[in-house]
Amino acid sequence: MISFKLILFIFVYDIIHVNGICDSQTGPVGSIECSSNDDFTKKQWNTCLTNNYIQRHSQGRQKCADGNNYCTYACMPEAYYVEAGDVVDTCACNDSLIPPVSSLPTECFSPDGSNCDWYKSCLERKYSCEGTSTEYLLIYTKIFCNLFIKYKNVFTDRALRWIDDGRKCLQMALVQFVRPFINGTCQAIDDAASDAFKSCNLQPYPQQGSICDITRRDWLRAFWMMKSEYNISISTAAYVWLQKALETFYECQNDPQANDFGHVYQEFKLTMDLIQTSWNNQINLNKDQFDQIAIDITHRIAKFLNASPEQWGWYGYGVTLAQQRSNTAYKQMTIVLLVADLSGIVNNTLIPPVNITNIKFNELIEKFKNALIKGDLLIKNDNGTFYASQMGHCMDMKCHATIENISAPPYGSKNDARRIVIKNNNHIHSNWSLISQRVNAQINNKA
Ligand SMILES: *[C@@H]1O[C@H](CO)[C@@H](O)[C@H](O)[C@H]1NC(C)=O
Ligand SMILES: *[C@@H]1O[C@H](CO)[C@@H](O)[C@H](O)[C@H]1NC(C)=O
Ligand SMILES: *[C@@H]1O[C@H](CO)[C@@H](O)[C@H](O)[C@H]1NC(C)=O
Ligand SMILES: *[C@@H]1O[C@H](CO)[C@@H](O)[C@H](O)[C@H]1NC(C)=O
Numbered sequence: 001m002i003s004f005k006l007i008l009f010i011f012v013y014d015i016i017h018v019n020g021i022c023d024s025q026t027g028p029v030g031s032i033e034c035s036s037n038d039d040f041t042k043k044q045w046n047t048c049l050t051n052n053y054i055q056r057h058s059q060g061r062q063k064c065a066d067g068n069n070y071c072t073y074a075c076m077p078e079a080y081y082v083e084a085g086d087v088v089d090t091c092a093c094n095d096s097l098i099p100p101v102s103s104l105p106t107e108c109f110s111p112d113g114s115n116c117d118w119y120k121s122c123l124e125r126k127y128s129c130e131g132t133s134t135e136y137l138l139i140y141t142k143i144f145c146n147l148f149i150k151y152k153n154v155f156t157d158r159a160l161r162w163i164d165d166g167r168k169c170l171q172m173a174l175v176q177f178v179r180p181f182i183n184g185t186c187q188a189i190d191d192a193a194s195d196a197f198k199s200c201n202l203q204p205y206p207q208q209g210s211i212c213d214i215t216r217r218d219w220l221r222a223f224w225m226m227k228s229e230y231n232i233s234i235s236t237a238a239y240v241w242l243q244k245a246l247e248t249f250y251e252c253q254n255d256p257q258a259n260d261f262g263h264v265y266q267e268f269k270l271t272m273d274l275i276q277t278s279w280n281n282q283i284n285l286n287k288d289q290f291d292q293i294a295i296d297i298t299h300r301i302a303k304f305l306n307a308s309p310e311q312w313g314w315y316g317y318g319v320t321l322a323q324q325r326s327n328t329a330y331k332q333m334t335i336v337l338l339v340a341d342l343s344g345i346v347n348n349t350l351i352p353p354v355n356i357t358n359i360k361f362n363e364l365i366e367k368f369k370n371a372l373i374k375g376d377l378l379i380k381n382d383n384g385t386f387y388a389s390q391m392g393h394c395m396d397m398k399c400h401a402t403i404e405n406i407s408a409p410p411y412g413s414k415n416d417a418r419r420i421v422i423k424n425n426n427h428i429h430s431n432w433s434l435i436s437q438r439v440n441a442q443i444n445n446k447a
């Protein structure tokens with residue numbers, strides 16, 4: 001199985017001349033022929049496409065001859081990013097083969113990346129990835145693509161450039177899958193998007209809009225608008241691409257204070273005691289699974305606080321999963337939890353350094369803190385039972401430092417009139433009933 005990973009090749013323009021099936025001014029787009037290309041050992045399929053598409057897809061490395069709006073693009077550079085050498089079986093052809101035909105409409109073949117319906121009317125028409133993890137990619141790409149259309153008026157020009165370039169770049173990374181001679185899989189689509197995702201956000205061709213050029217306010221708007229587009233009943237696994245976007249933004253060198261927007265947006269680091277978990281060996285818990293659990297916990301906290309999802313945005317991701325038990329006798333994990341006033345995030349009057357007290361938001365945050373202090377944040381889900389035992393207010397965007405740390409009473413103390421405190425628990429027993437019997441025996445012996 002050949003992967004679709006990007007292989008870097010020499011940074012030169014390759015001028016492509018028009019072949020028989022492809023008129024330089026009229027196309028037609030999508031017509032296919034078997035022909036020889038310089039620098040390749042065998043004949044391969046060539047598709048008639050627009051100059052605009054070829055330039056974008058090859059990230060400027062290839063283009064039609066000057067003045068030509070259409071020319072053919074060979075299979076190897078398009079599908080495998082390879083410009084010379086062998087031709088793989090998928091691309092190889094000979095004169096006795098009839099060029100394959102596609103049942104997809106012509107618009108599918110040479111998109112400029114700005115049509116957000118392309119995923120549904122082209123890619124998904126050929127590949128039904130529902131029920132696979134690729135479904136989550138398609139949800140994200142559609143949400144991200146539509147950001148440009150739906151919320152155009154709330155972003156700065158720099159942010160619009162990032163969204164527009166990024167969405168085109170992501171689409172370009174997937175177009176080869178609609179070629180009739182390419183028989184990809186949902187997994188291959190997912191892999192191709194994974195490979196392209198970072199560079200499409202950091203440095204999309206032609207390198208106008210990078211995620212690192214946008215302001216923090218733009219980022220908050222983009223993030224929370226996208227988050228709000230996710231269907232409330234969708235699996236938490238669907239957020240994996242939104243999380244990738246968040247991590248990409250965090251990779252930018254700027255690390256502004258988290259609290260610049262404190263009146264509409266706050267971040268917390270939450271320590272959860274792992275009372276019981278469905279996974280027995282935490283090594284097996286990967287980053288995505290950890291993030292999913294963090295999101296689910298976050299959503300349940302929001303629900304517990306009666307925070308309406310129309311008004312308040314809640315999101316979480318995993319940070320550390322301890323290998324050792326803490327002095328609370330439980331293993332712990334930390335998650336970062338983000339809370340936003342959704343209408344405040346888009347409200348132009350609420351830009352710092354305006355001195356505004358957001359009463360409703362402050363009330364919600366107070367309610368959250370009080371619930372923790374009272375020991376109310378006990379979460380049971382399919383993944384186990386989790387008890388929020390500590391919380392700190394993040395100082396910086398990545399939450400390296402916290403202030404205003406607060407703690408909950410030890411787990412179990414609420415329903416346990418005679419609180420059992422085990423000191424020096426360097427020898428940990430997993431059998432709670434055995435431990436409590438011993439402790440009771442000690443207490444009785446002393447009495
Ligand atoms: C053309 O390719 C097909 C499929 O790879 C192969 O079966 C056939 O023998 C080839 N014909 C010639 C003339 O090489
Ligand atoms: C494409 O892949 C599917 C599933 O793997 C297979 O059933 C089908 O025959 C393949 N088609 C071609 C033209 O290779
Ligand atoms: C959310 O998903 C549910 C279940 O799949 C569906 O019935 C509902 O229409 C969806 N809502 C939106 C707004 O897409
Ligand atoms: C924006 O904020 C101002 C000041 O708090 C408020 O009066 C106004 O209603 C808000 N607008 C929206 C659309 O939420």
Ligand SMILES: *[C@@H]1O[C@H](CO)[C@@H](O)[C@H](O)[C@H]1NC(C)=O
Binds near residue numbers: 353355
């Ligand atoms: C903001 O409000 C605080 C307390 O109300 C006040 O001390 C401070 O001077 C105000 N800052 C600005 C920039 O208005």
Ligand SMILES: *[C@@H]1O[C@H](CO)[C@@H](O)[C@H](O)[C@H]1NC(C)=O
Binds near residue numbers: 278279289
């Ligand atoms: C957590 O629960 C969800 C929902 O049931 C499930 O899909 C997921 O696999 C669970 N994760 C782990 C690590 O058990």
Ligand SMILES: *[C@@H]1O[C@H](CO)[C@@H](O)[C@H](O)[C@H]1NC(C)=O
Binds near residue numbers: 392402403404
């Ligand atoms: C809050 O907790 C964090 C992590 O436990 C710790 O590093 C930090 O020093 C604490 N801050 C204060 C002000 O207690």
Ligand SMILES: *[C@@H]1O[C@H](CO)[C@@H](O)[C@H](O)[C@H]1NC(C)=O
Binds near residue numbers: 431432433434
């Ligand atoms: C825990 O200890 C109790 C009392 O000795 C015993 O009855 C029980 O079987 C033990 N449970 C486990 C899971 O070992």
